Structure formats: structure tokens, C-alpha cells
Amino acid sequence: GDSVTQTEGPVTVSESESLIINCTYSATSIAYPNLFWYVRYPGEGLQLLLKVITAGQKGSSRGFEATYNKETTSFHLQKASVQESDSAVYYCALGSNYAQGLTFGLGTRVSVFP
Amino acid sequence: GPKVLQIPSHQIIDMGQMVTLNCDPVSNHLYFYWYKQILGQQMEFLVNFYNGKVMEKSKLFKDQFSVERPDGSYFTLKIQPTALEDSAVYFCASSLKAETLYFGSGTRLTVL
Numbered sequence: 001g002d003s004v005t006q007t008e009g010p011v012t013v014s015e016s017e018s019l020i021i022n023c024t025y026s027a028t029s030i031a032y033p034n035l036f037w038y039v040r041y042p043g044e045g046l047q048l049l050l051k052v053i054t055a056g057q058k059g060s061s062r063g064f065e066a067t068y069n070k071e072t073t074s075f076h077l078q079k080a081s082v083q084e085s086d087s088a089v090y091y092c093a094l095g096s097n098y099a100q101g102l103t104f105g106l107g108t109r110v111s112v113f114p
Numbered sequence: 115g116p117k118v119l120q121i122p123s124h125q126i127i128d129m130g131q132m133v134t135l136n137c138d139p140v141s142n143h144l145y146f147y148w149y150k151q152i153l154g155q156q157m158e159f160l161v162n163f164y165n166g167k168v169m170e171k172s173k174l175f176k177d178q179f180s181v182e183r184p185d186g187s188y189f190t191l192k193i194q195p196t197a198l199e200d201s202a203v204y205f206c207a208s209s210l211k212a213e214t215l216y217f218g219s220g221t222r223l224t225v226l
Binding site: 036051091101107 | 170209215
């Protein structure tokens with residue numbers, strides 16, 4: 001079946017430093033799945049951060065970027081300068097079968113300190 | 115952005131009893147999902163519901179589970195009877211086009 005592997009947390013980073021969360025995927029049901037990053041801020045539900053549905057394209061939102069790399073089957077999330085408000089749990093996910101929704105990674109807890 | 119509400123946020127129940135988890139999806143959405151997350155594990159797909167029917171379900175969706183959305187009201191997940199291994203956080207999601215999912219904050223179910 002499909003699977004997603006991402007950086008194991010927790011990750012601790014200081015404000016204004018850079019952040020990268022690695023994500024690699026394996027999709028057996030479709031060659032080029034849709035790829036997503038979701039985020040859960042403290043006390044809130046999961047929300048979509050960004051998505052990319054075309055291999056080779058980059059998605060960006062709130063200063064975060066992720067590029068769909070089909071050669072390495074990766075979708076790493078990066079931000080050049082984090083803020084305390086970026087403290088959250090980040091989930092990489094793929095969608096290869098619309099009926100089944102999404103396959104999620106374990107999530108990476110990120111704590112940003114001032 | 116669009117909000118999915120889940121009621122209640124916590125539920126504690128004795129093994130063997132019935133429980134119903136409620137989800138108020140985004141109003142114009144057409145696809146509805148339940149996911150299950152056991153502590154320390156990843157969120158896993160349970161079931162997808164569209165046009166009044168279950169479209170797809172995983173092997174986690176046991177015979178004791180059922181879903182419905184009567185008259186466009188709450189989208190519910192019923193477990194009858196409950197078992198200890200049903201203890202988890204259950205997330206509801208809805209979607210307009212079965213692509214971008216909007217999630218609720220989850221209901222933590224504890225089966226004693």
C-alpha cells in the first residue's frame with residue numbers, strides 16, 4: 001500500500017533559523033499522487049498548509065515551500081526563517097485514490113523558541 | 115477558512131457499550147471521511163461517505179462500525195459494541211471535490 005515517512009520529531013529550532021522537515025513517499029496505486037502538507041496548531045484541527053499535484057512543481061504558503069520530486073519520491077518542507085507561531089505538528093500526506101482520502105505520515109512536532 | 119466541528123471532544127465509555135461520534139462538516143461539502151489515530155501512530159483512513167453511501171472503507175472499519183448522515187445533518191460514526199482497541203482519536207473530514215480535505219479537531223474516545 002501507500003506510505004509516507006517523515007522526519008521524526010520533536011524538532012526544536014530558534015526563531016529566525018531555517019527549518020526543513022523531510023518527507024518521502026511510496027505510492028503503489030498511482031504513479032504520481034497528489035502531495036500535501038497539513039499542519040495542526042495547538043488546540044486546533046488539521047489544516048491544509050500547501051499542496052502540489054504536478055510532479056516537478058513547487059507549492060508555497062505562509063513562507064513554507066515544498067517541491068514535488070518524483071525522482072527521489074520526496075516532498076520536503078522548508079522555511080528560511082521560522083517564527084514562534086510556526087510551532088505546530090506538521091504532517092506530510094499523499095492522495096492517490098480520491099475515495100480513500102489521504103495517507104499520512106506520523107507527523108513532526110516543531111517547537112520554535114524565541 | 116472552512117470549519118469542521120466535532121462533538122464531543124472527549125468521550126469515555128465502558129467496553130461493550132455503543133458510542134456515536136458526531137461531525138458537523140462544511141456546509142456545501144459532498145465527501146465525508148473518518149480517520150482514526152491511536153496514540154503514537156499515524157492517522158489512518160477508516161471510511162469515505164458520498165451521496166448517502168459508503169464509497170470505500172479500510173480494514174480498520176470493522177463490522178461494529180457504521181456511518182450515516184441522515185437528512186444532511188451530522189455525519190456520524192457509530193461503534194456498537196465498543197472494544198478496548200477502539201480507544202483512539204477519531205477525526206472527521208469533509209471535502210468538496212475529494213481532493214483537499216478539511217479536518218475537525220478530533221474526538222478522543224477512551225474505552226474502559
